[in-house]
Amino acid sequence: MGFDILFPSVLNGLTTGAVYALIALGLTLIYGVLHIINFAHGAALMVALYAVYVLKHQLGVDPYLALPLVVPAMFVFGYALQRLVINRASHGKDENILLVTLGISIVLENLALMIFKSDTRSIDTAYTLSTLQIGPAFIAVPKLVAFGGALLTSALLLWLVARTDLGRAIRAVARERQGAKLMGIDVEHVYAMSFGIAMACLGAAACFLLPAYYVNPQVGSGFVLIAFTIVVLGGMGSFAGALLGGLLVGVVESLCGLLLGESLGQIGIFVIFIAVLLFRPTGLFGARA
Amino acid sequence: MKADLAAIAAFVLCIGVFTAATDSGVLLNALMMALYAALLAQAWNLLGGYGGQFSFGHALFFGCGAYASAIAQMSGGVNAWLALALGVAAAALLGLAVGALTFRYGLKGSYFALVTLAFAEVFRILALSLDFTGGGVGLMLPLKPAAANLQFVSRKGFIALVAGFVVLALLATAALRHSRLGAQLQAVRDNEDAARAVGVDPLRTKLAAITLSAAVTGAAGAFYLQVFQYIDPNIVFGPGISIEALVGAIVGGLGTLWGPLLGAAVLHLLADSTRNLFGELPGLNLVIYGTVLVLIVMFMPRGLAGLLRSLSAAWKARRG
Numbered sequence: 266m267g268f269d270i271l272f273p274s275v276l277n278g279l280t281t282g283a284v285y286a287l288i289a290l291g292l293t294l295i296y297g298v299l300h301i302i303n304f305a306h307g308a309a310l311m312v313a314l315y316a317v318y319v320l321k322h323q324l325g326v327d328p329y330l331a332l333p334l335v336v337p338a339m340f341v342f343g344y345a346l347q348r349l350v351i352n353r354a355s356h357g358k359d360e361n362i363l364l365v366t367l368g369i370s371i372v373l374e375n376l377a378l379m380i381f382k383s384d385t386r387s388i389d390t391a392y393t394l395s396t397l398q399i400g401p402a403f404i405a406v407p408k409l410v411a412f413g414g415a416l417l418t419s420a421l422l423l424w425l426v427a428r429t430d431l432g433r434a435i436r437a438v439a440r441e442r443q444g445a446k447l448m449g450i451d452v453e454h455v456y457a458m459s460f461g462i463a464m465a466c467l468g469a470a471a472c473f474l475l476p477a478y479y480v481n482p483q484v485g486s487g488f489v490l491i492a493f494t495i496v497v498l499g500g501m502g503s504f505a506g507a508l509l510g511g512l513l514v515g516v517v518e519s520l521c522g523l524l525l526g527e528s529l530g531q532i533g534i535f536v537i538f539i540a541v542l543l544f545r546p547t548g549l550f551g552a553r554a
Numbered sequence: 555m556k557a558d559l560a561a562i563a564a565f566v567l568c569i570g571v572f573t574a575a576t577d578s579g580v581l582l583n584a585l586m587m588a589l590y591a592a593l594l595a596q597a598w599n600l601l602g603g604y605g606g607q608f609s610f611g612h613a614l615f616f617g618c619g620a621y622a623s624a625i626a627q628m629s630g631g632v633n634a635w636l637a638l639a640l641g642v643a644a645a646a647l648l649g650l651a652v653g654a655l656t657f658r659y660g661l662k663g664s665y666f667a668l669v670t671l672a673f674a675e676v677f678r679i680l681a682l683s684l685d686f687t688g689g690g691v692g693l694m695l696p697l698k699p700a701a702a703n704l705q706f707v708s709r710k711g712f713i714a715l716v717a718g719f720v721v722l723a724l725l726a727t728a729a730l731r732h733s734r735l736g737a738q739l740q741a742v743r744d745n746e747d748a749a750r751a752v753g754v755d756p757l758r759t760k761l762a763a764i765t766l767s768a769a770v771t772g773a774a775g776a777f778y779l780q781v782f783q784y785i786d787p788n789i790v791f792g793p794g795i796s797i798e799a800l801v802g803a804i805v806g807g808l809g810t811l812w813g814p815l816l817g818a819a820v821l822h823l824l825a826d827s828t829r830n831l832f833g834e835l836p837g838l839n840l841v842i843y844g845t846v847l848v849l850i851v852m853f854m855p856r857g858l859a860g861l862l863r864s865l866s867a868a869w870k871a872r873r874g
Contacts, residue, residue, distance in 0.1 A: 302664050354852035359663070360608065360804050364851045367797065371844030378837035482837075486793075490675060493668050528683045535672040535679075542669045543659045 273402035274523045275516055280408035282515020283415040286508045287470035288488050289495035290419055291463030296493065297502035298439045299459055302363050306492055307485025308370035309464055313339050313471035314480040315377060321388045328390065328472050335468040343464025348457040377482040387479040407477035414473040418466060419508040435459055494538040500548030509550050558728040558811060562721060569717050573710055582709040584826060589716045590777060591822040595802030595814035596723040597770035602800060603809035604730060605763040606743030611670030612771050612799040614677055617791035619645040619772025620779045624693045625686065634704035638776045645772020646765050653764035657757050678791035692786025695779060704780045712781055719773050726766060727811050739763055805850050807859025816858050
């Protein structure tokens with residue numbers, strides 16, 4: 266198998282992986298840092314994708330220009346969801362958070378089904394079909410933009426958690442919830458902010474994703490396990506790790522698809538995931554304990 | 555133990571009387587499917603409720619039971635009853651193998667949940683791509699209606715079969731509650747380090763729980779095959795089955811004898827009736843289902859069984 270076949274496959278995997286990373290970044294914050302298992306992550310992505318779709322389809326707003334609308338809207342959605350529903354319903358028990366987020370994802374997916382029917386929809390933009398040649402490979406321009414978006418978003422999150430007061434509060438709550446509360450941190454507010462930020466990331470992901478992808482009510486479910494995989498691979502709570510983990514997962518999927526046939530493409534991801542969980546549960550890139 | 559056995563006997567009597575009294579296909583079908591949902595939830599409760607190990611991938615054992623039974627019947631020419639036993643055995647073995655792999659490396663909490671989910675996905679993708687599983691087309695069991703082939707003409711035969719499994723699962727759960735193994739399992743669930751310090755072997759108890767849980771789930775899978783006579787990877791290895799199992803158990807009440815049965819039956823009837831009421835509006839029935847699920851968790855954090863227990867405690871307190 267020559268370079269001419271492998272190189273485009275790896276490149277294609279990298280761009281797919283960047284999208285995976287974008288989706289996993291928000292989950293890194295809520296699962297990796299705060300240990301909330303959010304089953305509604307895929308459904309929330311679907312909501313954001315429909316928001317971008319409606320903005321483009323009804324109002325003619327370009328998906329990239331929709332960023333300043335969709336990102337804050339998703340933040341408010343996430344903040345309210347955590348504060349008003351998840352926090353109230355879960356009583357702080359893990360199994361209840363699981364059921365609540367599961368219930369939310371069922372509600373969101375079926376609301377979408379009621380409003381938009383089960384049709385798969387995509388949008389047309391001037392750049393949807395434009396490609397760029399890199400060596401022997403052709404890469405879709407929207408995928409390159411998504412790649413840049415993933416880099417930018419992870420850098421932003423890294424800065425936010427490492428350098429801001431909110432980031433310090435999030436880390437404090439993650440490490441010692443009771444202690445943080447005693448130091449005067451509003452724990453519920455911090456949880457809700459984290460959830461809001463995670464949903465805002467999904468908003469950004471949706472804006473970068475839709476020009477090269479599609480939306481239907483079930484579109485999110487395929488991303489859920491992959492996103493969890495990436496968070497664990499990257500080392501729980503590491504944003505740089507999630508970015509690298511996402512890229513790795515994209516390349517593994519692409520190469521497995523090439524070597525084993527399209528239908529077996531994703532099996533490589535889950536085999537790596539199981540192996541990492543068993544032998545290196547701190548993740549591939551999570552060196553710090 | 556005696557009280558548990560008496561309650562189980564009363565349960566058998568109720569099912570028997572109800573089944574004998576009606577010939578309505580709708581009612582019998584509802585009863586059969588409620589019992590089937592209860593079986594799944596009970597299986598999950600053995601590991602999740604008593605063992606504290608939350609699996610997101612019970613479809614793995616369900617699909618294993620269904621596929622092993624189907625392949626034994628179709629390719630091996632094995633009698634359906636024997637194939638059912640083979641399906642249960644295959645699921646139990648798979649449970650033991652997955653448990654040996656994951657518990658040996660100390661996976662717990664959300665890590666265990668995710669690894670089981672990943673195992674189920676691996677099997678789903680494999681079943682979609684391999685030849686002997688029929689790939690995405692699935693497997694269709696040839697129609698041979700006869701009790702000897704586990705293909706009953708009347709729903710009543712299937713009800714007897716699934717009720718038998720439910721009773722076996724109830725008996726296993728009751729035995730577990732009153733046995734040394736059950737006490738050890740709950741000790742490991744509540745505090746693994748403390749349990750180990752007093753001489754309990756956590757690995758051995760968890761392996762026993764996952765094997766038992768997988769066997770019962772495999773029986774549910776093999777039962778599903780006999781009723782619908784068709785399986786495909788996305789149904790039997792899909793996340794829907796895993797979710798149905800855990801939701802019924804948690805809503806009903808974790809680590810209780812009757813909770814999973816109650817939770818699964820209530821949720822199943824809810825799903826059924828909303829589907830019948832709002833069937834012409836696709837999605838609305840599941841919106842209601844999801845909302846009720848969130849509300850149940852919000853207002854009954856210890857499940858239906860917990861609610862019943864606090865109600866009866868309040869009643870006793872009032873009577874003084």
